[in-house]
Amino acid sequence: MDIGIDLGTTNSAVAVLNGVQTEVIKNNDGRETTPSAVWIDRRQRLWVGQTARDRAEVEPENTCLEFKLRMGTAGQDKKFTGGRTMSPEELSAEVLKSLRADAAARLGEVTAAVITVPAAFDLSACESTQRAAALAGLELTRLLQEPAAAAHAYGFQAIEENATWLVYDFGGGTFDAAVIRLRDGEFSVIGHRGDNLLGGKLLDWRIVDELLVPVAARQHRELAGLERGDPRWNGAIAKLKQAAETAKVRLSRSESAELCVELPDDRGRRFDFDHELTRAEVERLAEPLVSRSLNLCRKALEELGLGPGDLEKAIMAGGQTSMPYLRERIADPRHGLGIPLDFTHDPMTVVSRGAAIFAGGQPLPRDWGVSEAPAQGTxxxxxxxxxxxxxxxxxxxxxxxxxxxxxxxxxxxxxxxxxxxxxxxxxxxxxxxxxxxxxxxxxxxxxxxxxxxxxxxxxxxxxxxxxxxxxxxxxxxxTEPMLTQSVGVGLADNHTRPLVERGARLPARRTVSLRTTVTVQQGTGGGLIRIPVLRGEQARSDRNPTIGRIEVGAAEVARTVPAGSEVRLTIEIDASQLVQVSAYVPLLDETYETEVSLLAEPELDRDRLVAAAEAERLRLAALRERQSTVESAVAGLLLQRIADEAVEEDLERLLAAGRTDAGAAAEADQRIRELRLQLDAVEEELAWPELVAEAESVVIAAQDLVAAHGSASDREDLPLLEREIAEAIEAREAASLRTRCERLRTYTTRVLDRAGALQPLFFAQLSQEQSTMRHPAQAARLIREGERARDAGEQERLRAINYQLQDLLPGPPPPLDLSSTVEST
Structure with missing residues (x-):
């Protein structure tokens, strides 16, 4: 293939492989990187790169930056004042066109490229990147994860034969921590954690919100209302943002940087603002972001059972790694990772160089791009x-x-x-x-x-x-790339069924048999087979984002499909992490296909976001209060991480900015999701002692009941179920422990039923609920009949009466309390 492209949040670059050396192709300005910026001037001409980035300070309404972060997300189009609207993938396509033109000026016609994406990119964002490449005129593209690209640059001609590296990729908008294993000239990503919204732009905004805006308001009384998210101050905020980014870069080489900016207000007046920004101030603001990145690194290592001593080096990628403070924190063995750092390659261009190396080893498909026919006699x-x-x-x-x-x-x-x-x-x-x-x-x-x-x-x-x-x-x-996020389907009981699990090697194909839960009446419009396709590792479906769905309605079926019918779902994921899903219904002998191309999220409603954020804040406060009494060491550590990463403060800023910034609203939504999962983990830890006590109670009750009512084979099987519960307790797996406790309850219930003891016990429990039942007279009559059936030992008659009593309850019947059952027996 021709070239490798690093399509970045802040800057992009293109490179080519010459022999065993890579060359970063410079743009018309003579620079190796091109700002990922688009500007449309008053004559509706479109500009890309440094010119566009410079205009962001003057015309923020006609300039768009950082659109990579919104790839694959609905409702994120940029509306320019001239009436033109562009989606994130259309904006990315313009950057790709510019890079392609730079490469063509150096190499000739370019129609095939490898494009890098963050390893944490959603599947919908990967597909959106492919579409942007097609819009840019690239006929053949392959996506490559950014950490893998960095590993290509370092490992291509490496002399090490066996090594384990950490790729620490902190870019302008995203962060990836990937563990790379090099063995006998082959390497693979064996572990990964990342954050699509953790990047240098967050630090830029923290500088603006916490340092520059308050100082500007103090310097000029007329700027007292200066606030990000207020449309009156869009121009002034854009200037401060650019100034913060420029000063941050200068602080990598000096202890302070002077900012001199002319800030406009909504009445056209202009005010000179100057401020000396110090490295210490920026380091203080960077600390929560660095902590978040280090926690992700630790998590990636912990999942593999590795420690810092198991790694030879940490490869640095992304512009933020030029910060001296960040380098010191990573190398610090006590507060960081304690892994030696490697800066052999320029962190700003290492990803594009690695992409070029990968591209140079990719043969084109047979007969693709064949030009003229061979000469006669050839x-x-x-x-x-x-x-x-x-x-x-x-x-x-x-x-x-x-x-x-x-x-x-x-x-x-x-x-x-x-x-x-x-x-x-x-x-x-x-x-x-x-x-x-x-x-x-x-x-x-x-x-x-x-x-x-x-x-x-x-x-x-x-x-x-x-x-x-x-x-x-x-x-x-x-070797084969790794899937960084599990893909599965959501079931009717709000459980997730994984199809291709995180860490699977790509390409991958899986088929699973499912059962419908509703009847689809042909021709009547009744019923709908809905199969949501999810990404993520959470057991609860509602905790995983939906990336697509297959829906089969009454108009699409040739005959009625009753509830319980089989559906065979097949999912295919290629090496670029693009997904296709098909559902085969044997009863109809029909296959329903879809490409998972649904944009990741619908347009966001800010009021809903504010309400969701407030709910999680209250939940966090309640969990902190609960932790003060329970004093769980693990829960305390999880709560401390939330504080270290300044999650609450970030949410507040993002919600304020989300009034006018769709990108900030999308980031707020993502942060709420992440906080919700963090709090789920805290709840699990705080509930763990209670869960263990409940499991032990279930085991004791089962032992007594099986001893009293079970057969010899029942007594032989019971230790296997007890061992499963003990293993879940030892592994501290709450979800698994709940599942295994429920399995033991079901087993014990069957033992009681076979022994003829279940229905009388269940009848006794239902009798206690008589006062809550509908139709009191009917309930009293059934209970009298039940007492007679129980005394006569008529099990099946008593079973039927129990079913009727259940129907009179206002809700589902309570589960059988095994501990009380032991006492009654």
């Missing part, structure tokens, strides 16, 4: 072999066809590399009757090996061949 040679691999002796399999398309039988082919030391030749290889041949090459490290192809007929006459050479490079390659 033989065509097709070779299958790895373009890049760690092997010094790769195998090439080829086939030669004659000018008329027939196999070139009876000929010979010879491969040679005169540039190697010593020169190498394969010797003449006789083609098979089908024109095929196989050869083992000999390659050298540190350069691209070029092998010439010499084709000769039976008399030894050399014939023209196309192509007449092949190239091969010895270098580390990535």
């Amino acid at each position: 033989y065509t040679v097709r070779c299958e072999y790895p373009r890049v691999s760690p092997d010094l002796d790769p195998v090439v399999v080829g086939q030669v066809t004659s000018p008329d398309g027939a196999p070139a039988a009876g000929m010979t082919v010879e491969l040679s590399n005169e540039e190697s030391d010593p020169p190498w030749r394969s010797g003449r290889l006789r083609l098979t009757d089908q024109g095929g041949f196989t050869s083992t090459l000999r390659a050298e490290r540190g350069r691209q090996n070029t092998f010439h192809i010499a084709l000769a007929d039976g008399e030894g006459t050399v014939r023209a061949a196309r192509p007449d050479r092949l190239a091969y490079t010895v270098g580390a390659v990535e």
Whole structure:
């Protein structure tokens, strides 16, 4: 493939592989990076790059920045004052067009590229990136995760054969922590944690909100109402944001940076604002963001059972890693990670260089992009072999066809590399009757090996061949990429059924059998088969975002589909993390397909966000109060992390900015989701002692009941269920413990039922609910009949009466209390 592109939140870059060296292609301004910015001027001309970024201070209403963060999300279009509206993927397409043009000026026509995306990118955002590439005129694209790209740059010609690295990628808008394992010239991502909304832009906004705005209001009384999120101050806030970003970069090399900005108000008046920003101030504001990134790194390592001592180095990627404070915190063994840092490559361009290396090893599909037909009398040679691999002796399999398309039988082919030391030749290889041949090459490290192809007929006459050479490079390659977020379906009981789990190697294909819960009446409009496709690892469906769905209604079925009918769901995920889902209904012999292309979230309602944020704040306060009495060490640590990462403060700022900034509203929504999951974990920890006590009570009750009513085989099976509960307690898996307790309850209930003890016990429990039942007279009559059936030992009659009593309850019957059952027996 042609080029590698790092499509960044703040800046983008494009690179190409030349031999074993990468070259970052400079733009028309002579710079290696191009700002990811779009400006539409008053004449409706569109500008990309530095010119657009500079205009953001003057015309924020006609400029758009940081749109990468909104890829794959609905309701995030930019409305320019001239009437034009552009989606995030259309804006990204303009940046890709600019990078493609820069590459074409250097290389000629470019139609194929590898484009990097954050490893934490949603599946919908990946698909949106593919669409942006198509809009930019790139006919063939492959997506590559940014940490893997950085690993390509470092590992391509690495001399280490066995190593484990951490990629710490802190960019302008996203963060990825990926654990890379290098083994015998192959590397793979074996662990990952990331945050699509953790980047340098958050620090820029913290500088604006907490430092610059208050100082500006003090310097000029007329700016007292200056506030992010108030449309009157959009121009002034945009200027402060750009000034903060510029000063932050300067502070990487000095202890202070002077800001001088002219701030406009809503009446057209202008005020000179100056402030000396210090490195210490920025480091204080950066601390919660750095803490969040380090916590993600620790989580990625913990999931693999690794510690800092198991890693050889941490690879730095992303512009934020130039901050001295951040580097010191990562390297600090006590407060950071204690892993040696590697800055061999420029963090600003390492991802584009790695993408170029990956692109250089990707063969184009057969017959794709073939230009003119071969010259008359030319033989065509097709070779299958790895373009890049760690092997010094790769195998090439080829086939030669004659000018008329027939196999070139009876000929010979010879491969040679005169540039190697010593020169190498394969010797003449006789083609098979089908024109095929196989050869083992000999390659050298540190350069691209070029092998010439010499084709000769039976008399030894050399014939023209196309192509007449092949190239091969010895270098580390990535094995199958890893899925960074599980993909599953939501079930009717609000449980998630995983289909392709996090960590699976791509491409992947899974099929699962499901059952419908409603009847779809053909032709009546009644019923709907709805299969929501989810991403995430949460057991509760409502805790995972929906990325698509299959819906089959009455108008789409040829006959009635009763509840309980089988549906076979198949999901396919390719190496670029693009998803396709199909549902086959055997009863109809029909397949319903969908590409998971639904935008990640609907347009956000700010009032709903404010209410949701307030609910989580109250929940957080209640959990802090509960922790003060329970004093769970793990819950305390989780609550401290929430405080260290300043989640509440971030939410407050984002909600304020969300009044006018759709991007801030989307970030607020994401932060609320994350806080909700963090609080779920705290609740699990605080409830753990109670859950363990409940499990122990269930086990004791089961032992007594099985001893009193169970058979010999029941008594043999019980220890297996007890062991499952003990394992869940030892592993501290709350969800698993609840499931296994319920399994033991069900088992014990069946033992009681077989022994004839269940229905009398259940009847006794239902009798206690008589005062709450509807139709008191009918309830009293049934209870009298039940007493007679119980005394007569008529089990089935008593079962029927119990069912009728259940129907009179205002809600579902309470579960059978096994501990009280033990006492009564």
